[in-house]
């Protein structure tokens with residue numbers, strides 16, 4: 356059925372791909388037509404998972420939001436263009452059965468991870484994956500814009516290397532952060548609380564703010580305490596998913612993270628008024644700090660030896676700079692400007708306080724439970740992952756009865772790091788082992 360319907364739209368879609376983002380908004384009608392059609396002939400992936408009329412209604416609100424368009428009809432927020440593009444890609448991929456197996460496995464992984472994390476059981480019904488741009492990393496779209504469904508983009512370049520899919524528990528953490536009422540607020544309060552007793556050796560710094568009244572940048576002098584607080588209020592949005600992924604997948608998550616992090620001696624403070632982006636510091640914590648915070652969480656779970664080995668690997672491959680410089684870039688100024696420098700150790704010390712408080716504090720938004728109460732990667736979990744890694748390498752298809760998606764994601768990474776020359780086998784075997792979890 357879907358194949359018969361699709362050709363009428365495909366030529367138009369090809370055309371849309373080649374015109375500017377500005378014209379893409381006009382094609383909302385097509386997406387709506389697709390959804391009307393899905394209502395009559397559900398896609399496999401939607402069955403029992405989503406109310407199409409509700410999705411239709413939300414989409415209409417989302418795309419007809421007048422704030423999203425300027426007088427020329429152009430979408431003002433790049434993020435809305437991104438959401439539109441992903442939604443279109445998502446429907447095309449699900450419709451055409453391109454990468455059918457891989458998408459099915461991604462559905463299985465998400466459902467299985469949501470069950471195990473158990474932080475937000477309803478989430479699994481509205482999270483879908485698609486294969487996104489090959490040159491981008493994995494991402495979940497940010498929360499500031501209400502989204503009809505959650506879309507996690509897996510880069511096309513990762514389609515054949517399942518050991519990189521260990522990023523998925525991190526992306527799931529973003530979706531939880533976004534969807535659990537008051538969680539973001541509570542975590543921001545925790546940042547402030549964690550930093551209260553903290554004696555800083557960061558001085559006064561000048562930071563740029565966008566001032567709408569005068570339509571230009573205003574410089575504000577703030578003290579080190581406020582600066583560190585502002586940085587962590589942004590970064591907690593990455594720290595929470597990192598901690599959740601560590602609790603779900605153990606030391607293998609850090610193996611994965613170290614491969615994708617950048618270990619620069621600088622970070623960005625960005626602002627682009629022409630794109631209506633009034634920004635601030637890079638939302639990702641500095642790479643070295645992020646790696647060491649995850650290794651401290653791994654120690655907390657009882658994997659001293661793994662944490663030491665991964666810290667050593669970090670120090671062998673990336674020199675830790677004494678200070679991190681923040682550079683300001685904006686569409687108004689051609690060259691990046693040095694804003695301030697912070698001693699690297701201050702970022703680590705403050706981060707350790709914050710991750711400890713996140714792990715140990717019962718949160719109202721999580722029903723007065725702490726994150727550690729939901730899931731912890733036990734020694735039995737590590738043993739299952741290591742056994743499955745050996746099974747993958749020896750093409751042993753049968754799963755241990757205790758095996759879950761998180762074990763297989765960790766196992767694929769462990770297998771790849773020990774025998775990268777067997778990449779093809781690892782991908783194929785892990786994919787079919789994950790598929791075998793479908794009914795569980």
Ligand SMILES: [Zn+2]
Pocket residue numbers: 525529593596
């Ligand atoms: Zn992230």
